[in-house]
Amino acid sequence: MKPRPDLLDERSPQGLEVFQLTTEPDVPSSHLYMEAQIFTMDSKRFVLHRSATAHGGSKSDPKHQYLRCDLDDGGSLHPLTEELGATAASVSPDGRYLYYFVDETQVGGGRLTLKRVGLDGSDRQTVAVVDSALPGSSYRPSHLYPLSTISSDGKRIALSCFLGDGNTEGAPWGLMVFDLATAAVQLLTHGQSWCNMHPQYCRSQDPEECRDILIQENHDNTADARGSVTRLVGGDGADIHVIRDDGTDFRNLPWGRDGNEHCQGHQCWRGRSTWAVASTGTSQPPEAQLIEGRPCPHTGHVGAKTPGGTRNDLSRDFANPHFYHFGTDIAGTRFLTDAGPLDRTATLHVADFGEPGRDPLHNWKYLLCPRSSCDKTAHIHPFLSPDGTTGFFNSDESGVLQAYMVRGL
Known part of the structure; x- marks a missing residue:
């Protein structure tokens, strides 16, 4: 890894260190998405990818690979995949395996393969193959979301x-759940409004709570018969739900859809807790706030107006908040976020959580300006080690998108 002290400035805290983890001059590289489960729990190893943008790689790109980064070995990089179409990687909670999918699907057909490989690159195995209709349906999967999510057990x-x-016009999108022991696959939920789910398993280690999946519903979206999205969301916007991974216990998060607040589409669990955080946009005041909440009973797609919903404005002590992308540590005590405007002046900040559901974020600390263009392929997408x-963050400040690390928070 390459030290980058030039990315620090007079506002950066003493002792902060910045490193560029990927350095190929003609191949873009990126971290996976903020909530992706890509770290070993000792915070020493994680997975990123080459020949990728901030929103994933292309199934037809032979250069796209997932790489293991060893932070205890100077950030050395080690290829873990070679297959064309490798996508949606997740590291197992015990840190032993990388699970990923090989996308050979096409609309209405093709093949989807779930594989795993040891994080040392050994013992590659095929776990499951989907080359026919999903059980209990006539549906074949395609247009895979570039992120998978693995349960904490x-x-x-x-x-x-x-x-x-x-x-078929108005065809559905859906969420598949694979049982890793039996290789069985279940279609959990489906419908036209599930085109951008951001699925995230709750990381609680409680045997019941770890069955919950955070999902995003994009109301009034439109797509053609082949799944090309022409409008990502409309009307009062998206709302966020939780569903148990057997398809039961569908719930609301109290965010958005009240005529003033809308969900940006960036949310995550607060560490291993059952609390979650979303970035929102409001018309009045014109801000991008951070709102904490807990799942509550589904009473319609009413978002922030959900009866009994608990809301906590985490950003209320930050002047003129404009937050977009963020992540927490596994304990749910620390928070890393970007702050707008989303251009080359966007900045990184770290803060501490207080009591869930009550306290705002505190101990705010400015870190640095990543100097990224922040166009869609080069979003900063900051996140924390467990x-x-x-x-960790992305930037194209060099002219090519690369993956970076900041140490000494």
Whole structure:
């Protein structure tokens, strides 16, 4: 890894260190998405990818690979995949395996393969193959979401996809759950409004709570018969739900859809807790706030107006908040976020959580300006190591998108 002290400025805290983890001059590299489960729990190793943008790689790109980064070995990089179409990687909670999918699907057909490989690159195995209709349906998966999510007990992995046949207008999107012991797959939920799910298993280690999946519903979206999205969301916007991974206990998060607040589409669990955080946009005041909440009974798609919903404005002590992308440590005590405007002046900040549901974020600390263009392919997408001591972000400040690390938080 390459030291980058030039990315620090006079506002950066003493002792902060910045490193560029990827350095190929003609191949863009990126971290996976903020909530992706890509770290070993000792915070020493994680997975990123080359020949990728901030929102994933291309299934037809032979250069796209997932790489293991060893932070205790100077950030050395080690290829873990070679297959064309490798996507949606997740590291198992015990840190032993990388699970990923090989996308050979096409609308209405093709093949989807779930694989695993040891994080040392050994013992590659095929776990499951989907080359026919999903059980109990006539649907075939395609247009895979570039992120999977794995349960904290390591027993199940979920992935969202398009379910159309290429001819039917208004075809659904859905969420698949794979049982890693039996290789069985279940279509958990489906419908036209599930085109951008951001599925995230709750990381609680409670045997019941770890069955919950955070999902995003994009109301009034439009797509053609082949799954090309022409409008991502409309009307009062998206809302966020939780569903148990057997398809039951559908709940609301109290965010958005009240005529003033809308969900940006960035949310995550607060560490291993059952609290979650979302970035929102409000018309009055014109801000992008951070709102904490807990799942509550579904009473319609009413968002912030959900009866009994608990809301906590985490950003209320930060002047003129404009927050977009963020992550927490596994304990749910530390928080790393970008702050707008989303251009080359966007900045990184770290803060501490207080009591869930009550306290605002505190101990705010400016870190640095990543100098990224912040266009869609080069979003900063900051996140923390599980132990909360190290932060990670993307930037194209060099002219090519690369992955970075900031140490000494």
